Amino acid sequence: MQLTIKYFGMLVEATSISEEQLQIDSCSVSELVEKLIHQHPKLNKKDFKVAIDQQLVDRSHVINTNAEIALLPPFAGG
Numbered sequence: 001m002q003l004t005i006k007y008f009g010m011l012v013e014a015t016s017i018s019e020e021q022l023q024i025d026s027c028s029v030s031e032l033v034e035k036l037i038h039q040h041p042k043l044n045k046k047d048f049k050v051a052i053d054q055q056l057v058d059r060s061h062v063i064n065t066n067a068e069i070a071l072l073p074p075f076a077g078g
Contacts, residue, residue: 001026002066005036009073014042030059032069048073 003022012018024032029050037043049056051070052063063069 001064003032003063004068006068006070008070011043011046011048011071011073014046015040026062026064028059029057029061029063032063033059036071043071046073 001024003024004019005022006019007015007017022035024035027035029052033043033050049072050059050061051057051072052061052067054068054070056072
């Protein structure tokens with residue numbers, strides 16, 4: 001499946017990109033994050049949430065369709 005990965009805030013600085021395309025088999029968010037950290041080691045030291053198609057998901061969520069993935073830094077305020 002084809003995924004669009006979008007990075008925001010400090011995560012753009014950590015990866016030096018704001019967006020990338022990734023071809024990957026069905027996997028969990030945790031497995032995807034592990035792959036992204038392997039590609040962009042600076043992500044390992046960053047705290048972030050993951051959204052799929054504009055919905056926050058936990059790391060056990062399974063990605064099984066073409067999707068837009070956003071890595072979001074911590075939010076301030078309320």
